[in-house]
Amino acid sequence: MGLHQGPDPYDRQLCQGSLQRPGEDIHPPRPRGSGDRLRHPRRERGSVTLAVVRVRGIINVKNDIRDTLTMLGLGRVNHCVLIDETPQYMGMVRKVRDYVTYGPIDAETAALLLKERGRLEGRKPLDESIIKEMGEFKSFDDMGKAIAEGQLNWS
Structure with missing residues (x-):
C-alpha cells in the first residue's frame, strides 16, 4: 500500500549514462575477440610446445573422440605426445579434453x-x-x- 515511494532518483541517472547504483560492484568488461591481448607476450601462437598425456580409456566413448585421440597419436592410456600450440591442434585437444591432460613442457x-x-x-x-x-x-x-x-x- 504505502511501500512504493515513487520513482527512484538513481533510475534516471542510470538511464542517462553509465552510472551505477551506490554499493554495486564494478566489473570491467571483458575484451571481445580472440583473446590475443590476454596472452603472455612470449606465448605467441605455435611458439610453445605442449605435452598431451592420455589419462582415460575408451570404454563408452563416441567414435569421433576415439578418432581424434588416434589422430593425436594417443592410442593408449598414459601415452604422451608433444604438439605445437596451433589452432588445429588446440581444437583437437579441446575436443578430447575429458580424456587427456596437457600443458606447456x-x-x-x-x-x-x-x-x-x-x-x-x-x-x-x-x-x-x-x-x-x-x-x-x-x-x-x-x-x-x-x-x-x-x-x-x-x-
Missing part, C-alpha cells in the same frame, strides 16, 4: 622425455651419439630446450 622435462623414451624410425632408441651426428645439437639438454621453445618439431 619445460626444457628439463623435454630432455628427460627424449633421454628415457625418445625413439627414431624403426623404434631405435635415441642416444647422445645420434644427437651429435644430427649436427644441430650437442646433447639432450640442447635438444630439449629447442623443443620446449618450439624451434624443433619432434613427431
